[in-house]
Amino acid sequence: MLLTEKMKEDIFSSSERDIINYLFKQRENIKDKTTKQISKETYTHPSTLIRIAKKLGYSGWVELKNRFLDEMDYLNSHFSEIDANYPFDEHDSIMTIANKMALLNQTTISDTLSLINYDDLHRATKLLVKAAHIKVFSVYHNLLICHDFKINMNRIGKHVSLCTIDPQFEAVNSTSETCAIVISYTGESEELVGLLPFLKKRKVPVIALTSIGENTLTKFADCILRITTRERLYSKIGSFTTNDSICFLLDVLYASVFSKDYKNNLEYKTHISQYFDHRKSSNEVMQEIKHDTV
Template sequence: MKGDIFSPSEKGIVRYMFEQRENIQGKTAKQIAKETYTHPSTLIRVAKKLGYNGWVELRNIFLEEIDYLNSHFNHIDANYPFSEQDNVMTIANKMAVLNQMTISDTLSLINNDELQKATDLLNQAEEIKIFSLNNNLDICHDFKSQMVRIGKKVNLCTVDQGYEAASCNSNTCAIVISYTGETSGIIGLLPMLRKKGTPIIALTSIGDNTLTTYADCIFRITTREKLYSKIGSFSSNDSISFLLDLLYGCVFSRNYRNNLEYKIRISKYYDHRKSSNEVMQEGNHDNV
């Protein structure tokens, strides 16, 4: 809506919508045209330019988005979660709130059928390959470590991603992570993955993008950050981590008892760490 695609009168309609927000609920095109000194056909043109059939459809979608925005990140700006005047404990509290809001936001965007399907694809895959930029791949190391501990083969494709995509097949499952869904180096891999019959699980932002058109399952990264005008990628990183933890947990649950027994048995053999903290000390798991 902030794009440079509107005439001056159409911009007046868009400006009115941003100013009035929830107040446009129930208003007809004729009413708004009167208040903005335009013609009802102007509202229809705005709707058409945004890809909707008419004013009512645009109004309803707009109100849904306003409700979403009002329900998430009311008090914390994901781009600037703290200011230069904040002391260290204020920063700590604001970061905690942002983290909690991010998890809640991400959870609200998850679809049950998509999660069930993704769990099936990961559970059945002989190998899981993750494609993304290096900064996102860094987040994936814990996911790989967790999955390896229950016998799943995971490859973080850090170099020669094109060759990694070309070596995939229908028994491979690809997790593709892109905040914009338009990262050229990642998008270029998608035709090859499709050609190889490799199912794709996408982690990407809200809305349609190139990645979503190729994906078999789509999980939405909380979308509140600009590309670079921000202090850090706190929210998107937390969202990706939560989604990966969730996917691991769902795969684990498919064979809960065996996975737990296997993980503990192998850990007891290789993990010889000691702790003086009673909370961290291991008990007897022989009966698990």
């Protein structure tokens, strides 16, 4: 759940609500304001700000303020030109729709890239390189877009399974040599959340692909890669940005793993492919350079 959503919950006193309303009104303007200044402008006591932070699960006001500002910065960036839920209109021509969909895709990639944290990506890459077996857990429609990741990883010798059938058994039958990639936009899907205790009990490291904010999945994850968070759950034309974001993150993970043994992976993949890929084309751009076989 986003911090801004938590702040709208009915858990605050009237004086605390006055401060929260003030934060939503001032937004980025609170960056350089002290608790004393905010208290004076809201006619409240400085300790009220500390109580709000504690209720929201933060150690103090500074931590809450920084998280609030980070979230405001994200929500205000990138998607000002297009609505992720309704990227085109009823009367748009098909070429207008094509252009808007292209813009949506480009914006989604940029938005997702801005959410990638180096430490989490580095940790995820190490876990995948080390793993003897990689298992991907998600709801069925998300697993459908993970097939390219599985194929790419398999072609450099990494064993990847998409757990479409009996995921409970797959979780229970995992070991510390397994690495789990758990994909959930909300991070609260019951069928996935129920697997997390089993994975942790068997010391399976978990890479989470999920939305910004805190959720049950993030609490179990060893590292977190954030999916662009612009879509509502149901009121939308399609899951365009979510799908594009997941595909991009999986491509980044594959490329990062590939880079750790670049020359050997490239040689192995190319060498194997030349024997099993029998496609032909008259287009010169697609022509392969012939190499001597070994």
